[in-house]
């Protein structure tokens with residue numbers, strides 16, 4: 022299967038290792054991965070900040086760049102959610118078809134054991150947009166459970182927001198910090214070495230606080246665990 | 250104060266944060282369990298949404314119908330464009346009756362219009378009768394939660410307040426003792442009150458029926474005992490038909506207090522001769538609502554049934570509490586309602602008071618897509634902001650960066666170079682304003698030397714070249730209207746507002762509603778996929794009723810026809826009840842031995858207060874919620890009977906027990922059409938206002954005995 026990668030502007034610039042992991046993982050699963058260099062941003066930041074006109078223009082640009090793609094994979098649940106929602110207002114089903122990583126692997130490739138080996142204690146933060154906007158359910162957890170060597174520990178109050186929320190983290194920095202403080206406490210309670218999620222924006226928030234507090238706990242995108 | 254500043258103050262109050270975390274956590278868990286037990290919750294939500302939409306798209310006609318039906322039932326309907334008008338209508342009624350004190354049941358609409366202050370200015374004292382509202386009023390405080398306004402106060406604080414203001418120096422801080430103190434204090438007020446004021450949870454257009462959902466019994470007191478009652482309701486409280494209540498009677502209690510049914514729900518239609526207030530005024534309030542209705546995306550906020558479920562799940566609200574929202578409508582619903590009610594001239598920082606996590610939308614019983622409305626309102630804020638604002642400039646610059654591959658790659662390089670001087674060992678510990686908020690508590694990763702696309706190019710080459718495709722659409726400079734959902738967003742504040750006599754107010758309000766609906770929203774189909782017919786057998790239904798009524802701490806006994814009198818006698822003896830009031834048509838075989846029965850011949854509230862209890866029948870019962878319903882029919886008498894005395898002994902005939910709420914609502918249709926008032930009773934009166942401890946009996950009977958007659 023030919024899969025077009027929409028890496029997102031955020032990952033492209035700040036978390037290239039996630040994009041590399043997606044490529045490695047999907048190629049290992051037999052996909053042909055393509056990366057249209059024209060891609061930039063899905064428009065989520067503009068949309069959520071109240072710049073709908075700019076956002077819709079960026080969504081349309083995305084649709085043109087990925088026109089005719091068999092499947093688009095996006096290693097960010099919030100961008101995937103935004104795209105599917107916005108594209109869906111023009112066409113049903115939305116074209117091109119956009120999948121969050123775990124959706125693509127479980128639903129389109131029909132795989133749950135991706136053959137990864139990751140001998141660490143890991144806790145998984147499901148992220149609001151994976152849970153509530155995309156409804157990915159337990160797909161990421163099913164993928165993680167099949168990883169060899171992994172010790173998965175349940176995160177308390179897992180479905181509570183980490184406090185990122187894009188510009189919210191800056192505009193309402195104190196509330197956002199209070200939210201991530203509770204998330205960090207929950208992470209530390211699990212004794213995990215690694216926090217894993219399907220969105221690097223949440224991981225930047227959680228990881229930023231973990232790093233500031235010198236906890237030694239690492240953050241890793243789902244793709245990176247699955248590609249290991 | 251803007252939300253971030255107000256939130257900052259709240260976050261520093263550690264006591265508040267502890268109280269809030271405990272309170273919101275407790276209600277959240279209760280809600281989850283009673284919602285989880287219903288197999289048709291999602292179907293009920295879809296129906297609830299459609300029912301509210303159905304009346305909103307037809308609001309002008311439905312309001313006129315309501316007016317007609319309430320008037321036909323002996324009530325008087327008033328129209329109020331805005332707060333001041335509504336207040337002067339209420340003050341006018343008080344003046345006409347020469348009262349200087351009114352008893353009030355909690356209502357956010359009356360808080361919104363600052364009715365208490367307006368009445369005080371007119372020389373009328375408004376006595377708040379909800380325990381929580383009393384706490385707020387005595388403490389000269391501001392409420393912080395729609396449903397549990399004193400959620401920020403713990404029992405020690407409440408004890409001190411009562412000890413001081415009710416002059417009870419020896420009061421303990423046990424919730425029971427605190428509730429008892431409030432009961433004694435307020436009972437004097439209820440028994441002598443001549444005028445009551447309430448809000449309304451719903452009003453049924455086709456029947457002219459208004460209702461109040463509550464727990465403590467103060468709502469029943471205020472709407473039953475005084476000779477005149479004034480109800481102030483926002484125009485969006487309207488539903489079309491009595492049948493609609495079969496949905497909301499399930500959605501509201503489970504979403505709000507996390508109960509299968511709240512202890513008391515009262516329905517009344519105009520004036521009922523011989524039962525309750527003999528004068529009834531209904532004030533229909535606009536106060537910005539038609540402006541909300543005019544916004545095609547934002548109007549869904551008017552579906553809100555004020556359950557407060559969205560508050561309890563909100564990660565922002567549950568940390569900062571209600572005061573930071575600086576409005577009577579806090580939390581996620583407040584964040585979308587407050588700015589809209591003020592035509593976006595107030596509360597402009599509220600649409601940003603959310604991480605858009607979606608928890609509110611997930612629990613909302615009428616499916617208000619709060620995140621979508623928040624984002625839409627951010628757009629309205631942006632639209633009215635000057636172009637030189639730094640954020641606007643930044644957004645424009647980012648947009649240009651995203652407009653083409655070349656500009657994006659340039660921006661990536663700039664980000665990398667710009668961040669280099671700030672980075673220490675791969676982390677950025679401090680950013681300049683306005684981004685400094687991030688680095689107060691969090692590091693930022695340094696952009697790595699190689700972007701993903703650099704890596705891709707290095708590994709895989711350029712791939713097939715594609716044409717540069719410029720993004721369509723203008724940027725910067727002059728702009729037309731935004732095109733999200735083609736939503737026109739007329740400015741409510743700019744809409745003309747008449748402030749004159751009531752006929753004019755009526756014309757003005759109806760005119761604004763019609764203007765707001767100028768987009769002619771399509772008529773709404775109501776999906777009724779929820780359960781409407783029981784699948785349980787009769788014995789199962791009776792067992793379920795006994796079990797569920799018992800869970801509400803009602804004492805339940807069963808009796809075959811020949812044992813009925815015996816059972817009643819035993820319960821009275823057990824209770825120590827010697828003198829009971831009874832309706833005039835009590836069947837002879839229900840007369841317990843050794844008890845003096847005082848038939849109700851228009852006893853005054855003070856007389857009723859001297860009796861040990863009341864013995865009545867009921868219209869029907871509902872198994873799934875453990876509820877008994879009185880409609881003033883056979884062997885029930887008027888409402889005051891089962892309200893004032895401290896003990897209620899109720900006979901439920903086995904074949905009157907319905908399983909599901911919709912079955913009961915259907916059977917009550919005739920009573921409602923006849924204009925008979927209904928009282929839904931689920932257990933003894935109760936409050937959870939003190940640290941969410943359930944305490945029996947605030948104002949209604951503290952003991953409820955139910956005999957199921959087979």
Ligand code: SF4
Pocket residue numbers: 504552553554555556557558559560582609612613614615616617
């Ligand atoms: S918005 Fe929805 S969840 Fe929030 S109070 Fe209103 S009805 Fe309840």
